[in-house]
Each structure stands twice: as C-alpha cells, then as structure tokens.
Amino acid sequence: MPSHPTIAEAAPSSGLRWHNGFAALGSAFFTELQPTPLPATYLVATSESAARWLGVSPPWLRSEAALQVLSGNATLAGMRPLASVYSGHQFGVWAGQLGDGRAILLGETDAGIEVQLKGAGRTPYSRGGDGRAVLRSSIREFLCSEAMHALGVPTTRALSLTGSPAPVYREEAETAAVVTRLAPSFIRFGHFEHFASSGRQAELQQLADYVIDRYYPECRSAEATAHLGGNAYAALLQAVSERTAALLAQWQAVGFCHGVMNTDNMSILGLTIDYGPFQFLDAFVPGHICNHSDHQGRYAFNRQPNVAYWNLFCLGQALMPLIGDTAHAQAALESYKTVFPARFLARMRDKLGLLQPGPGTDADQSDGALVDALLQLLAQGGVDWTIFWRRLSQARASGDYEAAGDLFLDRDGWKRWLLSFKERSDPTDQALAADLMLKANPKFVLRNHLGEEAIRAATRGDFTVLHTLQSLLERPFEEHAGQDAHWADFPPDWASTIEISCSS
Known part of the structure; x- marks a missing residue:
C-alpha cells in the first residue's frame, strides 16, 4: 500500500x-x-x-x-x-x-x-x-x-x-x-519580503501581479491609482494598509491580543492569521502582554496598531522596486493613519449604541473624547472588558445602570462619565441603540481559562467541554440562558497564572 x-x-x-x-x-x-x-x-x-x-x-x-x-x-x-x-x-x-x-x-x-x-x-x-x-x-x-x-x-x-x-x-x-x-x-507580508530581500524582482512582480489580479483587481483602475501616479503596486499597498487598519480597529474593539505580530504572521488580505499566544482581555490593562515569550512587550495590546503600521512599512519597503517613487509609497501608507482611527471610532460608537455621529462639526472629536474618558476609567480600575460592555448594553435596554457601575471603584468618575454618555445618547432611539449594542458587545469570548478547561478535558479524552464552548462561541451575542454562571463570568484567580508562549 x-x-x-x-x-x-x-x-x-x-x-x-x-x-x-x-x-x-x-x-x-x-x-x-x-x-x-x-x-x-x-x-x-x-x-x-x-x-x-x-x-x-x-x-x-x-x-x-x-x-x-x-x-x-x-x-x-x-x-x-x-x-x-x-x-x-x-x-x-x-x-x-x-x-x-x-x-x-x-x-x-x-x-x-x-x-x-x-x-x-x-x-x-x-x-x-x-x-x-x-x-x-x-x-x-x-x-x-x-x-x-x-x-x-x-x-x-x-x-x-x-x-x-x-x-x-x-x-x-x-x-x-x-x-x-x-x-x-x-499569502503574507513575508512572501513579498522574501523575494525583495534577495533582489528577485521578477518573482516579486509575479507575486504582486497575482495578488492584484486575484484579490485586488480595483488596484488597476484609473480611479484607484490617480493619486499614486497610476501605479498599481502603490494602490496595492494602500488597499492592504486600509484592510489592515480596519482589522486592527476590530481587534482593539473586541479586546483581542494577537501576541506575535511578526511580518510573516500578517495576511495580505487583512485576515487574522496564525493563532498562537493570543488572548482576549480579561481586565482592561492597555499594556497587557499576552505572549510569555515577548520579553520586551513589543506586542502588548495597546501597541498593536503601531506594530501593524510598522509591518506595513516593511511591506512597503519590499514593494519599492515595483512602486519606484517613495512619495507614492508614503501616500499609500498614510491611508492607515486615517482609516484606523476612523474605523476604531466607528466600532466604539457601535459598542456605545451611538446611532449617528454627534451634532456639530467636531462630532468625531467630542465622541472620541467620550470614548477616551471611558477607556481611562476602565484602565484605572482594571475593569473586565467583556463583562463591562455587555452590562452597559443591558443597561441601555433596561435603563438601570447599577450593575455596570458596580464594576468601578471610582464611582464618582463613573457617574460623571455616565452623565456625559446619557447627554450624548438619543433617548428616542433607546430600543434601537440597545439592540445595536447587544449585537456589538459579545457575551462570550474565548478567555484563556475557558480554553485551558477545554484543553485539560481533551487530554483526558473528554471533548464535551470543547464542544460546549464551541457552540457558545459560534453565537457569542446571544444570551444562551443558564450559561452565565461559568462561561460568561469573571475569570477565576488561577487564570492569571496561565502562560501562553510562542510554543503554544
């Protein structure tokens, strides 16, 4: 045989x-x-x-x-x-x-x-x-x-x-x-770096043409390249930058730490790829490092957006033999700096149930200040990221914010922020806003300790924990009545001792 x-x-x-x-x-x-x-x-x-x-x-x-x-x-x-x-x-x-x-x-x-x-x-x-x-x-x-x-x-x-x-x-x-x-x-950023680093321009161009023709055909249009000197490869860099910016905005909004954002772990299509030492935040600690191998904290949660831009810069360097003009490459990369904050603010508006931008010409600035004040308050108290947002969503539906407020040690700070939030919210669309929030703020995420429980059971030949967890994670915004006590609760004390490294 x-x-x-x-x-x-x-x-x-x-x-x-x-x-x-x-x-x-x-x-x-x-x-x-x-x-x-x-x-x-x-x-x-x-x-x-x-x-x-x-x-x-x-x-x-x-x-x-x-x-x-x-x-x-x-x-x-x-x-x-x-x-x-x-x-x-x-x-x-x-x-x-x-x-x-x-x-x-x-x-x-x-x-x-x-x-x-x-x-x-x-x-x-x-x-x-x-x-x-x-x-x-x-x-x-x-x-x-x-x-x-x-x-x-x-x-x-x-x-x-x-x-x-x-x-x-x-x-x-x-x-x-x-x-x-x-x-x-x-295909990853590293595929382009491989051929650029060895001066193999024919293969580099072949790869870039393949990616454009298969996945980014719009990069050959006059409209997409007009501000980039008609260069399809600069347009490719811009398109990848914008997809990556949108992806990072979603990571930050859901509290996802990738843990090992090397250029060879970055998808040319803006996908999350290579799940190794990842983690969903428990307490909101902006500088949280989920990868035990990351001794310098390069891939800390709050550094992810800047690391993504650094990786895109490496991609831009790899594509320079095809782009030719440094100004066009820089212009393509600049799109990241506008798309990321705009997409992140849009995600946070969804999480806050803000159906429309605020009134006035400085709507983004005022909504951004509301978000920043909340993030500072969450960080100050190390508030659980997923539980807070879910409780806030439920509070918007019921009008009772006590359970959300109970998460904060700084009650006066919470009350001041809540007053600003209520002033910004539209009371006429309460039900619609609450529905938006419940669809933007999951009840269930793959916390490290839940994954660890599934792993421990599986090593004994018991896959029921894995299957139960999978069924909840496949419908994370639904209530799944009766599943609160364990799968959507605060992490146990032992969760903080879990170490996830590049070998994980």
Whole structure:
C-alpha cells in the first residue's frame, strides 16, 4: 500500500473541484510534498459553518475518507500539496528565510478557497522542527478561528480538528493534532519580503501581479491609482494598509491580543492569521502582554496598531522596486493613519449604541473624547472588558445602570462619565441603540481559562467541554440562558497564572 494514497471518492463525496492558483506561480514560490501520515487518527471537532463556506456536507466531513484527508494521511484527486517559502521580521528583527514549517497547502477549490493542514509534518522550511502541532495549541486555534468569525472579525477559518496518539515533544511529551484551515489566500507580508530581500524582482512582480489580479483587481483602475501616479503596486499597498487598519480597529474593539505580530504572521488580505499566544482581555490593562515569550512587550495590546503600521512599512519597503517613487509609497501608507482611527471610532460608537455621529462639526472629536474618558476609567480600575460592555448594553435596554457601575471603584468618575454618555445618547432611539449594542458587545469570548478547561478535558479524552464552548462561541451575542454562571463570568484567580508562549 502506498505511504500516501490518493482517495478515489465513493459516497459520500466531498464534491470539491480543485483549481490550485497559487501552485501555478511556479517552483520558486514553494516546494511540492506530501503530508506526513499520522497513526490512529480520530476526529475531535468540526465547524459546520466553515464546511458550508467550503461547500462540503456534514456527512462527508464525518466520513472515514475525510478523516484521512484532514489528518494528512491521504489526498483527494486534484490536490497539489505544497509548502510555501517566505521570509520576515520576527520581534522587529530580520529573520531571513522562513516558510511553512508545519503547514501544507492541499490545494485551492474552484470556488477560490485554499485548504491548508497545520501540523501535517516536516517541510523544507521547518528549520529543524518536527512540523507537528500539539492538541493543546490546536484546540486554541480551532476555537479562536471560529470565535473570531462569529464576532465578525476577518480571519482564517478552521474546518476541522483531528488528533492522534503520536507523541510530539515540546516542553514535555504531548499528542499530535492537525487543524484544517481555510482562507481565500494564505499569502503574507513575508512572501513579498522574501523575494525583495534577495533582489528577485521578477518573482516579486509575479507575486504582486497575482495578488492584484486575484484579490485586488480595483488596484488597476484609473480611479484607484490617480493619486499614486497610476501605479498599481502603490494602490496595492494602500488597499492592504486600509484592510489592515480596519482589522486592527476590530481587534482593539473586541479586546483581542494577537501576541506575535511578526511580518510573516500578517495576511495580505487583512485576515487574522496564525493563532498562537493570543488572548482576549480579561481586565482592561492597555499594556497587557499576552505572549510569555515577548520579553520586551513589543506586542502588548495597546501597541498593536503601531506594530501593524510598522509591518506595513516593511511591506512597503519590499514593494519599492515595483512602486519606484517613495512619495507614492508614503501616500499609500498614510491611508492607515486615517482609516484606523476612523474605523476604531466607528466600532466604539457601535459598542456605545451611538446611532449617528454627534451634532456639530467636531462630532468625531467630542465622541472620541467620550470614548477616551471611558477607556481611562476602565484602565484605572482594571475593569473586565467583556463583562463591562455587555452590562452597559443591558443597561441601555433596561435603563438601570447599577450593575455596570458596580464594576468601578471610582464611582464618582463613573457617574460623571455616565452623565456625559446619557447627554450624548438619543433617548428616542433607546430600543434601537440597545439592540445595536447587544449585537456589538459579545457575551462570550474565548478567555484563556475557558480554553485551558477545554484543553485539560481533551487530554483526558473528554471533548464535551470543547464542544460546549464551541457552540457558545459560534453565537457569542446571544444570551444562551443558564450559561452565565461559568462561561460568561469573571475569570477565576488561577487564570492569571496561565502562560501562553510562542510554543503554544
């Protein structure tokens, strides 16, 4: 029997057809290889939402054929598995060549969705690693990918999570797992940096043309390039800057810390990618560092917007051989500085239920001051981010703000802010505003301790905690009556002792 068979599908069929656009770029961009099989694989979890997007049925996803494909033990006819090469800056330092060290792209469907296995074995870019992922970190990635999607934050998706008793050694021996990830593209800033750093302008242009033609065709229009000297590559930099700005505004609004915003972890499509040492804020501490490996605090929560701009600057440098004119590159990057604050203020208005900008010509300034005053008050008291916003939403619906106020030690400061908030709010649209707030402020997020509980149970072979948590995170704005006491409550004291690092 071949070590890596191709499945000739019988019923139920996946129904997928393969296009493989990235593979058409040529061997300079990747190495073709097969995933490394795992023994005794089993299904841990699937996402029906992601399956619908991909276009596969639940029966196929639960089939033995699917288990083998999604564990890296077999392929479907038409797939062209490969690992891509890229470079990048890690913690602000040039790291040189990197690449898909434990991710293998199975192919792209004719609907334009790439299917990638994370943890599928060693590649030429593993840099001495084993190419595997452990169950612990794979649970976190699976859950957070789908949680972010449900929150409305652009993200790669997680179709499935499979496990194996095969040992994987990190700080200690753990068991292997594979996450099947989906995205229109997994191309990163680092792909461009790779070819720019080695002076390979032909490949750099080929990659840029591919990205523009596939994902940003508007960058070739006269309207998009008029202020950039007609340069489509400068227009690409501007479009990526604006998508990244919008993404960061959503991260900050929902209290999401990525933890490792290296340039090789930045999506060219403005997606959240590579869930490693992430965290949703518990207490609002602006300088919170979620990554135990981040000794300098480079990727602290309040630094994320500036780091994103720094990463875009690196992308701009990589694209300079194609842009040519420094002024055009700077103009493209400048868009980030206007889009981010505008999008962040828009997200905060939604969270506050402000249906329209305030009156007068300085509406943004006055609303911004209201937001800033609240953020200072939250930071001063270390108020729980998610619980505060949910209580404020409920208070807007009921008119009783006592439960929200109970979160603050500075009661006088809270009362002063609440008075300003009520003066700014439109009393005639109370129900509409409350509805907006309840749809902008989730009740459930993937707190670290909840993920840890799912992990601890899973290591005992119990996946019920994971499945319960997944069902709540897939509908985070709903009440799910009876689930408050645990899943939406304050974190326990032991949560502060959880350490998440780059190996997580």
